[in-house]
Amino acid sequence: MYSFQSFVYHSLFIDGIIYLCASDNALDIVTPSAFLKNVSDIFLKNPLMSQEHFSPSNAIAADFQQVLGKYMMKYNKNKGDSSISTLRSQVTDVKIIMTQNIDKILESEERLNSFTDRTDNLQTTVSDAHLS
DSSP states (O other), rough: EEEETEEEEEEETTTTTEEEEEESSSOOHHHHHHHHHHHHHHHHOGGGGTTTTTTOOOHHHHHHHHHHHHHHHHHHHHHOOHHHHHHHHHHHHHHHHHHHHHHHHHHHHHHHHHHHHHHHHHHHHHHHHHOO
């Protein structure tokens, strides 16, 4: 996995072939990995591949374009429905809320310490006034 600008590039190396895809969602690494695995499985099962393993012909490219298009549509449709993406988004939301709550608690603690200091100063002043 490699990030560049707003894209994350995912790769898979099987039997001397590198499969590569780019995604715009840095949080989800499961979907691109599954996409690459499915694409590689279909590509390697193509009967034309057994004839020309490392130099795919135009026939293979034309045949595989349709398969690749189908899988791209499938995985892009599922992008919004990904339970892992949804869960990660919810975790991020909870982290933001918890951070805000911690900040509020720290602010309250600072105010409480300030009031405690003022009370101590007032008690000292009152005690000093009674002693005089």
